[in-house]
Amino acid sequence: MEGNVLIIGLGLIGGSIALALKKEHQQATVIGYDLNEQQAKLAKSLKVVDDCCEFYEEAALEADFILISVPVMQASKVLEKLSTLDFRKQVLISDVGSTKERIVEAGAALFPQKNVTFIGGHPMAGSHKSGIIAAKAHLFENAFYVLTPTDLERDAKQVETLKDWLKGTKANFVTMSAGEHDLVAGVVSHFPHIVAAGLVHQAEDLQQKSPFVSRLAAGGFRDITRIASSNPTMWKDILIHNKETLLQLIDSWQEQMNLVKLDLEDGNEEKLFDFFQKAKEFRDGLPVKAKGAIPSFYDLYVDVPDYPGVISEITGYLATEQISITNIRIMETREEIYGVLRLSFQTDEDRQSATECLGQYTNYETYIV
Ligand SMILES: NC(=O)c1ccc[n+]([C@@H]2O[C@H](COP(=O)([O-])OP(=O)(O)OC[C@H]3O[C@@H](n4cnc5c(N)ncnc54)[C@H](O)[C@@H]3O)[C@@H](O)[C@H]2O)c1
Numbered sequence: 001m002e003g004n005v006l007i008i009g010l011g012l013i014g015g016s017i018a019l020a021l022k023k024e025h026q027q028a029t030v031i032g033y034d035l036n037e038q039q040a041k042l043a044k045s046l047k048v049v050d051d052c053c054e055f056y057e058e059a060a061l062e063a064d065f066i067l068i069s070v071p072v073m074q075a076s077k078v079l080e081k082l083s084t085l086d087f088r089k090q091v092l093i094s095d096v097g098s099t100k101e102r103i104v105e106a107g108a109a110l111f112p113q114k115n116v117t118f119i120g121g122h123p124m125a126g127s128h129k130s131g132i133i134a135a136k137a138h139l140f141e142n143a144f145y146v147l148t149p150t151d152l153e154r155d156a157k158q159v160e161t162l163k164d165w166l167k168g169t170k171a172n173f174v175t176m177s178a179g180e181h182d183l184v185a186g187v188v189s190h191f192p193h194i195v196a197a198g199l200v201h202q203a204e205d206l207q208q209k210s211p212f213v214s215r216l217a218a219g220g221f222r223d224i225t226r227i228a229s230s231n232p233t234m235w236k237d238i239l240i241h242n243k244e245t246l247l248q249l250i251d252s253w254q255e256q257m258n259l260v261k262l263d264l265e266d267g268n269e270e271k272l273f274d275f276f277q278k279a280k281e282f283r284d285g286l287p288v289k290a291k292g293a294i295p296s297f298y299d300l301y302v303d304v305p306d307y308p309g310v311i312s313e314i315t316g317y318l319a320t321e322q323i324s325i326t327n328i329r330i331m332e333t334r335e336e337i338y339g340v341l342r343l344s345f346q347t348d349e350d351r352q353s354a355t356e357c358l359g360q361y362t363n364y365e366t367y368i369v
């Protein structure tokens with residue numbers, strides 16, 4: 001597509017979308033603005049945008065597409081500022097905020113004029129890293145990208161235009177109401193971030209009792225708390241915007257913890273087993289996507305002798321058969337002789353091929369848990 005694009009907020013998400021958009025629409029001119037001047041300058045020198053501006057009013061009036069990619073409380077302010085401009089041509093405005101209801105309400109109220117259309121958006125993939133340095137063109141490949149038009153029938157054409165602008169993200173677009181989005185995102189994204197931060201606080205408090213807490217915080221603790229390293233401003237804003245949903249989720253979580261507590265106090269083995277078994281069944285049955293909310297993990301465990309170079313030996317065999325691994329980790333050392341390697345694959349077929357490959361080249365035992 002040809003045209004002028006303005007991206008307001010040149011961090012992880014704004015930068016990633018700019019890269020994907022420029023790749024797909026080489027005729028488009030992408031102008032970037034960021035409150036943090038250094039960030040904007042860096043975006044220009046890294047060629048994430050064609051140019052950057054000190055004030056965005058002029059670029060906004062010339063834009064065909066404006067994307068707002070700032071923390072959600074700031075997004076409402078940017079929308080207010082844009083609404084004071086005298087747009088003469090047709091312009092499509094969207095955002096990438098992790099919450100939708102309040103932003104979409106503001107968009108609908110602030111732009112009654114026919115030539116300005118606001119459609120809320122949320123790419124459901126990201127990272128705990130922030131800033132332009134972490135931006136990647138492929139960040140949203142295969143991830144869900146939620147669009148929340150206020151009136152699907154009226155905005156149908158603009159929704160298609162928006163998808164065209166965002167085509168380079170290679171995301172899977174889904175449309176839903178802003179309310180439904182905030183409920184679902186609350187459950188699968190916002191609330192888990194609260195729990196992750198809570199677990200880290202608990203570990204930090206207990207660190208006073210034993211310095212081993214942080215030294216032994218490996219494996220499961222690291223997996224479940226990675227997202228606690230995310231940007232605090234972004235998450236503070238998300239909680240404020242999605243307050244009602246999150247208050248309800250906190251209540252139901254507390255109820256659930258109380259039940260586990262009672263079962264534990266009673267020593268009710270059957271109920272405790274059920275708690276984990278039912279969670280496992282639901283988790284194992286979640287749809288597997290290459291990227292997005294739930295990453296796919298097909299794990300294969302390998303008992304290997306504990307000597308230097310064993311990892312490159314294994315990866316070498318798999319490379320010979322062109323089998324790609326998404327992750328590799330040493331789990332433990334047994335009796336100082338054997339180690340357990342966990343190899344993760346994107347598909348069950350890759351895992352099967354890896355089992356056969358290691359069976360052919362080595363006598364190491366492989367197993368699936
Ligand atoms: N990080 C994720 O995983 C993720 C995923 C999907 C959506 N989101 C949403 O994307 C948005 C941006 O998040 P991010 O991860 O890119 O954050 P980020 O910190 O990497 O980038 C945000 C940028 O916005 C700039 N900014 C702040 N206020 C501004 C304003 N008023 N005007 C112009 N620039 C301003 C900051 O200087 C910063 O460079 C947030 O709304 C977030 O909820 C984040």
Ligand SMILES: O=C(O)C(=O)C[C@]1(C(=O)O)C=C[C@@H](O)C=C1
Pocket residue numbers: 097098123124125126127128129188189190227230292293
């Ligand atoms: O992978 C991560 O680090 C994320 O937290 C990404 C994540 C998520 O919760 O899934 C975080 C916030 C976004 O709005 C969308 C995606």
